[in-house]
Amino acid sequence: MFVVALFAFLFYFSKPLIGEVMAWHWQPEHGHYGLFIMIIGSFLASVLAVLLALPISIGLASFAVVSKRKIVLEIIYVMTSVPTIVYAFVAAIILVPFLRSCFIEGTGYSWLATSLMLAMLVLPTMTLTIYNGLNTRYRHYQTTTTSLGLTINQTLLWVIMPLLGKDIITATLLGFSRAIGDTILALVLSGNALHLPNALWDSMRTMTAHIVLITGGNTQDIGYNAIFIIGLLLFVISIAINSLLYRWRRG
Amino acid sequence: MRIFFVSLLFFCHCLCGSELDVFMSHTGNIDIAGGTAHIPVLREAARNVMTVNDSIKITIAGGGSGVGVQKVGAGLVDIGTTGRELFPEEKEKYALESYAFAVDGIAVVVNATNKVRELSSQQVRDIYTGKIRNWKYVGGEDAPIHLYGREDASATRDVFQKALLNGEDISGRLVVVASNGAMKSAVARDFLGMGYLSIGYVDDTVKSITLDGIVPSQDNAVSGEYPVVRKLFMHTPKQPTALSKAFIDYIMSGEGRDIIVRHGYFPLNPVCDLILP
DSSP states (O other): OHHHHHHHHHHHHHGGGGGGGSSSOEEGGGTEEOOHHHHHHHHHHHHHHHHHHHHHHHHHHHHHHHHOOHHHHHHHHHHTTSOHHHHHHHHHHHHHHHHHHHOTTSOSOSHHHHHHHHHHHHHHHHHHHHHHHHHHHHHHHHHHHHHHTOOHHHIIIIIIGGGGHHHHHHHHHHHHHHHHHOOHHHHHHSBOOSSOOSSTTSOBOOHHHHHHHHHTSOTTSGGGGHHHHHHHHHHHHHHHHHHHHHHHHHO | OHHHHHHHHHHHHHHHHOGGGGGGGOOEEEEEEEOSTTHHHHHHHHHHHHHHOTTEEEEEEEEOHHHHHHHHHTTSSSEEEESSOOOHHHHHHSOEEEEEEEEEEEEEEEETTOOOOEEOHHHHHHHHTTSOOBGGGGTSOSSBOEEEEEOTTOHHHHHHHHHHTTTOOOOTTOEEESSHHHHHHHHHHOTTEEEEEEGGGOOTTEEEOEETTBOOOHHHHHHTOSOOEEEEEEEEESSOOHHHHHHHHHHHSHHHHHHHHHTTOEEOOHHHHHHOO
């Protein structure tokens, strides 16, 4: 019920602007309210983050399963509780100047910086999801494969991994929906430039950071309603991903 | 004759110089929010008041000029500050009293290690519209220019664009930061950085650029020679609290003037201007 109310609220305030936002240029002073750049920016940041995090989370989950030590899992759990703002300012102080010295064209506030930290953010969640699937199956098949003479690596690689398809996709979707909704990392690290990034080291803007940047503005201006449209979009994306996951795990 | 004038001066200085006493009889809170250019001055004034009477609590928040107007208009803060006049829509929507208390210049700044010291306004315009992208075209090293700017709601940005950009479009490469403080940090940390900053924030970590041969100093801002200037305002609801009014009067007083001058701005103060030298 609450969800429906929220949706209705967002929809109502978005209405004045709906036709206008499917455009490239965001220039409120000229009457342009295009959000394409921000939408694509969010997708670019989140997709890259998930691509970076996925192999690491598979490796980490495998390590956790094989090592039999509780501490590995505990560390991963703890990582899920780090506030994103901490990631943001640590990255701003360390990662950004480093990237700036590597890629002199860019200011360091870039697509890469954003995605790297987003990957760190979604890594624990993805790892835990894959770990759960991996652990169950590993325990199941372990005695059989060992008795057949397979090493641990062979077991993992050839027997278990192929069965993990569902879990990997679940982890990917979860990571993606977490990454696309994150505001602070994008606001601090992406540079908030109003264009599509020409390269990994170039600046860009995400939907979430855009909301923050408009928030201080003129509430009377129709551009302010763009906040609600972005809210609506994020809402719809989250719901779509979650209901997809729900249906799938059922079936 | 001279004794008369000296005692008149003395009297006026006394009038204007012991403003803090009036706060002894007040108590309560003042919440202030808005433009970041005002913060250094307001913070020192608040500290003076709170030292004299610790039952008064004054909080000062940033957020930018847009946020300042919204908050004071909605009654969330007692004083909202902006680096610009109110827009007509804002005047219509909110019933506010406005007090201009200082003149602030906006300087173009580069990193302290940058050898470029002066630029023409045409060059600044070309850099910000993306036509010039490398420092070598303006007398610096052969390296790309890292451009920084402010968010849409910023009055600092508004004034800068109106003065220097002639309505042309800003380059898409601009990295957006959200306050004067953030701008200063960004340019101070980036060797190839360039941005614009309220003069009161300029310190040794950044260098202000001489624009068309005019140094962005306090005197030039007031005399009108330096073109990129704006007034700093405080806004209150039509019926401000007594404490807010007392604070505003303090800022406008002689002591307030001293604080303003000390932070690199020029005070606007009609009353004392007539009497004090």
